[in-house]
């Protein structure tokens with residue numbers, strides 16, 4: 001298991017290097033991966049309610065599908081459970097400390113998490129990993145290109161932000177009474193973390209108002 005995970009952009013002189021000045025690597029860079037966060041947030045930074053999404057936004061789902069087909073998607077156990085199925089034609093990597101028994105799953109925590117089985121032969125079985133190092137390794141081993149799409153939820157976004165090179169954010173009009181929030185993906189927070197807004201498109205929401213589709217990129 002890889003031990004050293006300092007994000008490249010967070011390194012200052014000497015950090016992330018061993019005593020001999022030799023890069024130990026770790027994180028997505030070690031595997032040549034580009035981490036992209038995909039999220040939809042309401043005006044209060046809300047992303048979810050009772051384990052699901054409070055809004056139904058077909059245009060966002062279509063964009064997400066187009067952006068992730070044939071790629072690796074990384075998601076948290078709660079989001080995976082909430083979806084109740086795997087996204088078709090994508091390789092799912094699910095983070096859970098209750099990983100498979102073979103990976104040292106801790107039964108005292110209430111049992112091993114078993115992800116849903118794929119419904120199509122073209123969809124690989126999900127891989128459950130117990131930490132971010134495991135996620136990057138599984139993403140690389142899936143052999144589906146350098147782009148790794150992080151699909152949430154809040155706990156996973158918060159962890160992935162340190163590594164992310166891109167954030168694709170759908171700004172959903174309104175405040176939806178969410179119980180799960182991701183303040184780190186609000187515009188001010190992204191700017192403070194070194195991201196720049198490089199693209200923005202607007203599209204009418206079915207209930208009125210404008211959904212803004214934003215792409216933020218972080219320089220090295």
Ligand SMILES: NC(=O)c1ccc[n+]([C@@H]2O[C@H](COP(=O)([O-])OP(=O)(O)OC[C@H]3O[C@@H](n4cnc5c(N)ncnc54)[C@H](OP(=O)(O)O)[C@@H]3O)[C@@H](O)[C@H]2O)c1
Nearest residue numbers: 039040048051052076077078079096097152153154155156
């Ligand atoms: N609006 C959006 O774009 C969007 C996208 C995705 C999800 N959501 C919503 O967000 C909500 C779920 O978010 P959430 O924050 O509650 O849960 P989550 O991030 O989906 O999953 C959290 C779980 O993932 C596992 N995990 C997270 N980080 C880990 C790490 N570093 N190592 C090992 N395991 C790790 C843990 O599972 P164990 O407890 O099994 O150890 C943790 O309890 C739902 O309402 C969902 O619908 C919204």
